[in-house]
């Protein structure tokens with residue numbers, strides 16, 4: 001149901017799933033409510049009348065696929081293949097097949113929800129260490145970890161299956177440090193909690209680096225031999241004052257010094273960070289670089305119990321035809337985000353609405369999405385306008401969403417009980433998760449929708465003439481296993497992966513241009529960016545709020561809600577009863593000044609628009625900060641955000657740090673005035 005891919009057991013009777021065992025979170029426990037929900041889309045639908053009128057008519061699969069492929073061919077002939085976008089949302093299983101379809105069709109514009117999640121951390125890890133992942137894989141402490149740092153991540157809400165191990169280790173002596181601008185329940189259990197202002201984690205990281213270097217708390221041999229730009233980063237830190245950095249980030253100097261002392265003195269230290277939160281800032285990549293350098297400087301990089309660098313996973317054949325990108329026109333966003341384009345082989349979806357509406361540098365005319373949701377985009381109203389302007393919008397999903405409302409064709413997607421997929425873990429454990437029932441109604445697995453569309457586009461052979469088994473066999477061919485072998489081992493197989501041994505760099509150095517950890521990034525320098533992981537205040541922190549519409553505060557959006565995966569699940573009664581409303585967290589002192597009480601209806605506004613949510617009055621957030629969840633169609637917080645406030649290196653949006661206003665909403669406001 002989500003990317004954790006927890007193994008579940010399903011009891012099936014008379015072709016119906018009657019019981020599921022092994023679910024470890026509320027969403028997993030609602031598996032059957034999703035599968036058998038009355039609102040599932042079970043036939044292909046074609047739009048009847050204008051967009052947004054909500055009218056669709058059922059059509060057969062052949063009619064839908066023929067109609068879609070005819071229009072795609074026509075658009076390709078008229079505007080070029082690059083005018084067609086293929087987008088993979090959530091879930092991630094169909095990605096290799098969809099990218100193959102995009103490349104075979106001839107468009108460079110394959111993009112995914114990784115344009116706002118994970119990928120920027122990978123860009124930062126590649127800039128620093130030449131490897132794909134830092135701090136976001138292999139989550140939870142290792143047996144030898146003595147200090148575990150949760151930096152901008154709250155596993156109690158986002159990685160529920162991993163939480164127990166963290167607290168178990170803490171009970172046996174491991175120190176837990178939480179860096180989070182909110183005082184979450186996880187933070188309240190930490191041995192040390194640092195609360196930087198949103199968007200200032202980079203200043204905090206530089207402060208820690210300064211204390212490490214100037215206090216002699218660093219690995220002299222490693223830094224001397226393996227850090228490129230050691231002199232430059234030390235000179236940069238010397239020019240900064242600890243007091244100034246402390247003021248910028250709001251973390252007292254003594255806490256910064258204690259933190260640095262733990263990282264170095266109580267090592268091995270492992271930094272676990274978020275795939276998103278640290279990156280949802282205009283200075284996100286530089287911040288992530290500064291945070292991960294703490295590990296390198298303090299002697300905790302690629303050591304057991306610290307941050308072992310990911311050695312790579314199961315050997316696979318690239319079935320995505322990515323090599324074609326080089327000969328295709330530039331991707332959406334490539335001109336604006338050249339570092340992203342060089343490192344990450346996808347178009348940057350954050351640039352899509354702007355290019356679609358402006359038509360420059362070239363027109364976009366069609367969007368084919370598997371599980372997309374326009375609420376993923378900041379300034380989501382603009383993304384809706386962009387979709388509305390297209391000649392063709394195709395969406396595959398389980399349920400109707402704000403995105404299907406704008407589609408010309410809606411295709412019924414099969415759930416994880418009804419589709420087969422290969423599930424892989426970083427440690428080489430691979431399973432074939434087989435469909436346990438036939439797809440309900442006319443729904444089809446994502447892979448089949450892609451293969452069928454390929455067939456109608458004249459690409460049947462490219463898609464193994466419709467055989468998933470043949471496709472998986474080709475994909476797995478270097479790994480030493482096959483579809484059949486996995487099918488006969490439902491528990492999964494442990495395949496050979498490169499050993500995750502410590503100090504891998506001793507053999508061949510780091511896979512960066514200099515062969516070292518790059519505190520001074522040669523790639524950033526080549527593209528004209530600041531090569532050191534400097535910190536600058538975010539421009540979005542100064543965005544003016546709408547005049548006269550309430551009190552100005554900083555908004556962080558997108559904190560995870562345990563009952564929901566992003567925008568999914570609001571229509572599932574069991575989940576909705578656990579979290580019935582979108583709740584915006586506000587500090588009691590701010591609330592008192594605004595006469596906002598628990599459950600008051602409040603309006604959150606910017607010049608982009610406004611949404612109504614219910615207030616959750618809590619000291620979890622400090623004064624001047626509100627925290628609002630994402631994914632609520634009726635209160636889509638991304639509607640109020642500026643979609644052009646993007647990290648110039650990764651293109652990631654600033655979800656955490658834009659300014660807004662908050663006040664009692666509508667009737668409540670009127671009632672207050674009437675009573676005066």
Ligand code: SF4
Nearest residue numbers: 002005006024025028
């Ligand atoms: S929804 Fe819950 S049970 Fe299902 S895979 Fe994700 S974490 Fe595991």
